[in-house]
Amino acid sequence: MTDTTISGAAAAPKLQTSGLHKKFGALEALRDINITVQRGEFISVVGPSGCGKTTLLRMVAGLEPITSGSVMLDGRALSGPGSDRGFVFQNDNLLPWRTVLQNALIGPEVAGRISPDIRKRTVALLKLVGLDGFEDYHPRQLSGGMRQRVNLARALAIDPQVLLMDEPFSALDAQTREIMQTELMRIWEEGRKTVLFVTHQIDEAVFLSDRVLVLARRPGRLQESVEIKLPRPRALGIKRTPEFIAYVDHIWRLIEEDVRASVIEERG
């Protein structure tokens, strides 16, 4: 990917947060978050529960007000949601009265951009995420994994510059989750969108990402940025290699203390 940075302008980060703060009343949720994401980079954010990783993602999406600091896309500050970012939700949030295709088309529809061309492209997207032939099904007729595929296609249908994913596979069973991880990799390789992916699963983060950002809690702050130098495209087998395990081990040790603390807190 380094060969795409030819001119100085192309080297400017796609997405950047500077001095991002978040307070919920007296509680300091996030402190001074500075993240830089290059075009086409797949970045994951991991951390124990309560570290503010979802809040961070929601602030980037414009769904959560920013206490101070800024989020910038291509160097210009963002305020509020926009069709330049596609959000993939933890719960699929599909509209139960709409078909798969109608659900996937909600973004263009809201933007007033429905056309035969967009329809054709969205049908192709559904095919890309593995839902060929399911266009006219309703969400209640789909499995959890299939619903998350619609969730992803819906975000991709607006052709966003950045894809924001909030623990999209956390509600799925272990086998389905692994399948969805490889599916996501396959889809991502097709377009190499810039992705910010939040998860609490370290192996998921390592498997998918170019870089893993590790957050500490109380207050949520950036602890380390771990570059994942594993070859692409990646298959599930890579999870058994010593390199992969070393990455997972390293990240686990970074957050172990915090995770233990958060588990005890949840119990108490």
Added chain:
Amino acid sequence: MWESFRQNHLAGILSVVGGLLVWEFVSRFLIANALFLAAPTQIAYAIYELSLSGQLERHITISAAEFALGYVIASVIGVAIGFGMAANARFKQAMQPWISGLYATPTIALAPLFILWLGIGIWSKVLVVIFLVLFPVTINTEAGLRTTSERLVEMLRSFGATPRQIFFKVSLPSAFPFILAGLKLGIGRGLIGVVVAELFGARAGLGQLISQAADAFNMPELFAGVVVLAIAGIVMTSGFSWIEKKLVPWTRD
């Protein structure tokens, strides 16, 4: 085919047929007094005679008109008030005590008063129906709009949707099953309203037929009125359920 029929309907049909046979037997041989009870066959004959003479049609037309007018007016007003309450907190605060109070009150007791005010014609009955149907429709509409899933609203917001788009694409469709449930509840209440109001005084209508038959100790005609009402209730409610299934299939599970 036979198997699915047997699974789903056979027990119900047998129970109804058995019940009618017992009823017929009891009223013909055990009670055997036409002043107290009419047998199903006598009721069927009374319905036949009433429809031959054109009386049944006249009563049904009047009652149906009263019901339809009251029901439609109440539905329109009820949905409108429900929307108003969901849209404006002050309006909701102002309306809430009235709605809760009148919903809990057996407003059917006001029927004699309405007859004094509006006379013995159809409008006093229409008013009773309005009072009975209005509140479940209002309450359900408001509740349906209020309980829109926050997560779905947020999903739409992530695409930059305006409040107007959120209302039409999420709030309204998710309130729709609630509104339909309110309208369905209104059918039974409206039918009760028509009949009871007619019992208090009317020139025609199924309630008037029943009260007139009771005065004359004409049990077959009395039961004829009740049976026609029961059929109307069953047909309308199950018809409504069928429409519901077509319109809001996602609420089935």
